[in-house]
Structures are given as structure tokens and as C-alpha cells.
Amino acid sequence: MSVSQDRSSTTGQPATAQRGRSGAAARLEALVAELFGVELPVGVTAWDGSTAGPEGTPRVVLRRRRALRHVVWTPGELGLARAYVSVDLDVEGDLTEALRRCWALARRLRGSLRFGPGQWRRILATAVRLGAIGPRPAPPEAEARLSGSLHSRRRDRSAISHHYDAGNDLYELLLDPRMAYSCAYFGSEETGLDRAQEDKLDLICRKLGLVEGQRMLDVGCGWGSLILFAAERYRVRVTGVTLSGQQAAFIRERVAQRGLADFVEVRHQDYREVDDAPFDVVASVEMGEHVGEKNYAEYAAKLFSLLKPQGRLVLQQMSRGATAPGGGAFIEHYVAPDMSMVSIGRTLDHLERAGFEVRDVEMMREHYVHTVRPWARTLEERWDEAVGIVGAEEARVWRLYLAGGALAFEENRMGVNQIMSVRPTSEGVSGLPLTSRRALLDHRPER
Structure with missing residues (x-):
């Protein structure tokens, strides 16, 4: 950049x-x-x-x-x-x-x-x-100021709103047309971001083994890229939950535009409030980072309870070692307050303790470098527009966030992983084929 x-x-x-x-x-x-x-x-x-x-x-x-x-x-x-x-x-x-x-x-x-x-x-x-001794400078207005108990439902809504309710216009400026705000999946370094995001969505759907008519839940559905893709391509009935009011409004508008009201429901809701289980499959893409380490066991148990026996979960999530699990002081104060990233081993441990059988883990760290850099280029190319949307301070937050984020993935200070797990029956039946990974990746909708 x-x-x-x-x-x-x-x-x-x-x-x-x-x-x-x-x-x-x-x-x-x-x-x-x-x-x-x-x-x-x-x-x-x-x-x-x-x-x-x-x-x-x-x-x-x-x-x-x-x-x-x-x-x-x-x-x-x-x-x-x-x-x-x-x-x-x-x-x-x-x-x-x-x-x-x-x-x-x-x-x-x-x-x-x-x-x-x-x-x-x-x-x-x-x-x-040097004149560096003087009154404490006031923090920039763009800095998050949260109150209440850590990861209470009210505080979680405020934390999500700080970043995700910055304005749909900004995200439409930076992201691909599907509005996928997560790590894409690149077949090669020459693959464009739009195609890589579509390939990521299709990869998740194939790992879930989607079949027409199934009931799917997306926990932390963002701007609806996955739920709209799954409904259109696989004809499943999808429920998406988000704590962002602007995201929910955006998805509802796209659902109406595309005539998907019979397939897609979006709720402005905390995942802990979902009470209409069971679902055939569950996805959660880069939402677990907002749960908090102390609450992760509850999160994993909730996902398990929402699934039918033999139901699959695909969880895509960033990871980090013991140093700065929240992403560092800048991230925690300006981008994703209260965020917590843990090692892949601890995430898998939480899933297994909840009752899941982990069947596939795919490391995607380098893919995030190739995802973030196009966002950063777009920000520079359309800088004046971004400033007009969110103001100079917030635009500079994004500039620093994207530059530092891409570098953290490049240098292996942060990772991202896509995990496929299953809820086995009480007798231990997973419902997966023997050659599960090849079968998952070869799965295509019968249409």
C-alpha cells in the first residue's frame, strides 16, 4: 500500500x-x-x-x-x-x-x-x-468506548455495532459484489478476489454437503454472502443471525430484490437467543472471534445443540498464539473491541468437549494476505470517497488496519482456519462417507 x-x-x-x-x-x-x-x-x-x-x-x-x-x-x-x-x-x-x-x-x-x-x-x-511532556492528548473520536460487563449481550451488541455499523456504503466500496467480509479461497495467485470469494462460499457449501430443502443456520451472517449463495445455488432454507442492524437491513433488501423470501430469513438477534432447533447444517464464518475465550465453551455447546444428529458444522475462524489474543492494542481499541483469537488447538478442544467430531481442518493463512490486499488497494484508489463516507479518522483506521492485517497473516502472527465437524449420533454414526474429504470437495448441487 x-x-x-x-x-x-x-x-x-x-x-x-x-x-x-x-x-x-x-x-x-x-x-x-x-x-x-x-x-x-x-x-x-x-x-x-x-x-x-x-x-x-x-x-x-x-x-x-x-x-x-x-x-x-x-x-x-x-x-x-x-x-x-x-x-x-x-x-x-x-x-x-x-x-x-x-x-x-x-x-x-x-x-x-x-x-x-x-x-x-x-x-x-x-x-x-522535544516538548513531549504536556497534557494527555484526547484519544481520537474513532476509538471504541464500551461499557458494561465483558461479553454481556448489551456490550456485544455495542462492540459489533462499532465496526459493522460503520455504514454499508463503506463496505460496498471495499468488498466484492457479494459483500463477503472474510477470507477468500484462491485457486492461484492469479485468481481475482470476486472469483475467490465465490469459491470460498461454494467450498463451505460443499463441506456442509448441502441438499435442496435442507434447513441451514448461519451464525454471524454478515451482509448475507453465504446465505444468499446457499439459497440461490443449493435451494436450501437458510436462517442468518447478526447483531448488526445495518447488516440485517441490507440482507432483507437483497432478499426482496432477488425474490428469495421463501428461502432466506435474517434475524437481528444474538446467537444465544436462537431457539428453533434443530438445523440440518450450521455455518459460522469469522464470528467466533467475537465470542470471547471465556464464553467459547458455551458457544460451541450452543452450536452443537442447534444441529441434528449427523448434522455438519463449518467454522471458519482466525487464530493467534498467546501473544495479543485480541489482535493487539490497535485492533482492540479501534476495529474489533473485545475480540479474542486463540490457537487452532484450543478451538478444536472446545469443539470436541462440546461433543463434535472434528473431521477436516484447512489452513488458509496465505489466502487472507491475498484477500486483504485488494481491499487495501481499493481504499487507496477511492480514498476521497471513503473519507466522505466515514470521515478522515475512520478512514485512517481502515488504512492502518488493512496494512497491518495483511502483514500479520503474511508473517504468521495470525492465521485463519476452516474446520468441518459433525454431530455424531448417540451410537457414534457420523453419516460421512469413508472418503469424506474427496467426497466433500466433489459435492455439487443436483440441479
Whole structure:
């Protein structure tokens, strides 16, 4: 993603850049060298026009001293994100490459960020000289502000609304025509995003073994890409549930346009409130991350209870190790508050404890890199439209979110997996063919 000066802000432009041993940028460069014994990973231009760091790399632009105050008051990722979203800090050049270089340095320095009294005095003296000591800057308006008990039904609705009710217009701008907001499935690197999303939807339907007339539930149905596809292609009767009012309204409009009222029902409802089981099959695509680790056993048990014996579940879900299971401070404050990602092993353990027999697990991490980058390109190409829809702060949240997200999948800091499980009968009968994987992938609707 190539990012030059943000078109949403023309204030706070640094003066003509000057290199040398004086100025704010040089002081910061000297501090990094003294504390860590390393060079800056990217170039830096400060508010006084001074520059430092390597040439020919992305450049961090500190437009105001307030950028440093964000970091002084909230050290680390969140302080930097606040400075970026508020346009106190910008990046000229390739934002993804800037993040890649900074993450590489962070990995090198891991475990060495313990400072003694002398180092803290040096940090404080530099901060005073640079004017970084001052009142705490207010967080950007785009930051989530939730209240109530974690993963209570009221708080979950607020958390979902923060991200998914940003406006259907923004998602229509960024996503494919089917409005699939999840990892696509690429047959090759040359496959286009629209085709890859359709292939993902068909793959889920084949793993579910859909047959005309079946009853299907989609837990966390988004903008309806899967339920509309399943109804049109496989002629199943589908119920979708979502906590987003804007998503529900969008799906109902498409159902009416396509004459699918006899096949598709969408509910603005919490999955815990679904009480009309059993269903022949259940899908849940990248919704489990919003459940929370403490509630995941309840989630898995609920999905199990909703299925008929021999009914199949396809669960597509992001995964992460023990570090930053919520995705990191930026994600948790700006994109998906209260989100929780766990390792694939823990997810499978929850499913098995609920009574499921796990029959197929497909890792799709690299597919998400190829999914997110087209969204990021579209955002840059249609930047002014995006700003007009959601405002400058929210557009910058999306720019940072997409660049960082693609990099996290590329570097294996996050993964995504598609899991097919079955609810066996009390006698242990799964109902699956012996050559189950080949049969699943060869399954096609009889129409």
C-alpha cells in the first residue's frame, strides 16, 4: 500500500527538511542508538523540518509534538496508533513496508526493553527538550468506548455495532459484489478476489454437503454472502443471525430484490437467543472471534445443540498464539473491541468437549494476505470517497488496519482456519462417507 501525505489533512506540514546533528529528528535518532544500539528502521521527519534515518525507505512524519505525547502517555502500539489516527503522525511511502521494518526491529529487541535509572533519565531529558511532556492528548473520536460487563449481550451488541455499523456504503466500496467480509479461497495467485470469494462460499457449501430443502443456520451472517449463495445455488432454507442492524437491513433488501423470501430469513438477534432447533447444517464464518475465550465453551455447546444428529458444522475462524489474543492494542481499541483469537488447538478442544467430531481442518493463512490486499488497494484508489463516507479518522483506521492485517497473516502472527465437524449420533454414526474429504470437495448441487 503506497501512502503519501494524507489527503485528509493539510495542516501541521513540517518545514523544509534539513539533515544534520541538530533538530528533533536527530535527537530521536541519537536516543534510539543510545538505548538500543540500532539504527532507525525508517526515515523520520519532525515538525521542525529536521530529518534522520535511512534514505530510500518509508518515512514517518511527526507533524506535531503531540505525536510524541501520545506515546509518552500511552507507550507502545496504542500510543502510536492514536498519533496516526489523529494525523499527528503520518507515513510517507509504503505503509506496509514501514510496519514490516518496525515489526522486524521489535522482534530483534524483544526481551531487551528493560531500562535502568540512567536510561530513564535520558529518556525524560530528551522528552523535555522535544516538548513531549504536556497534557494527555484526547484519544481520537474513532476509538471504541464500551461499557458494561465483558461479553454481556448489551456490550456485544455495542462492540459489533462499532465496526459493522460503520455504514454499508463503506463496505460496498471495499468488498466484492457479494459483500463477503472474510477470507477468500484462491485457486492461484492469479485468481481475482470476486472469483475467490465465490469459491470460498461454494467450498463451505460443499463441506456442509448441502441438499435442496435442507434447513441451514448461519451464525454471524454478515451482509448475507453465504446465505444468499446457499439459497440461490443449493435451494436450501437458510436462517442468518447478526447483531448488526445495518447488516440485517441490507440482507432483507437483497432478499426482496432477488425474490428469495421463501428461502432466506435474517434475524437481528444474538446467537444465544436462537431457539428453533434443530438445523440440518450450521455455518459460522469469522464470528467466533467475537465470542470471547471465556464464553467459547458455551458457544460451541450452543452450536452443537442447534444441529441434528449427523448434522455438519463449518467454522471458519482466525487464530493467534498467546501473544495479543485480541489482535493487539490497535485492533482492540479501534476495529474489533473485545475480540479474542486463540490457537487452532484450543478451538478444536472446545469443539470436541462440546461433543463434535472434528473431521477436516484447512489452513488458509496465505489466502487472507491475498484477500486483504485488494481491499487495501481499493481504499487507496477511492480514498476521497471513503473519507466522505466515514470521515478522515475512520478512514485512517481502515488504512492502518488493512496494512497491518495483511502483514500479520503474511508473517504468521495470525492465521485463519476452516474446520468441518459433525454431530455424531448417540451410537457414534457420523453419516460421512469413508472418503469424506474427496467426497466433500466433489459435492455439487443436483440441479
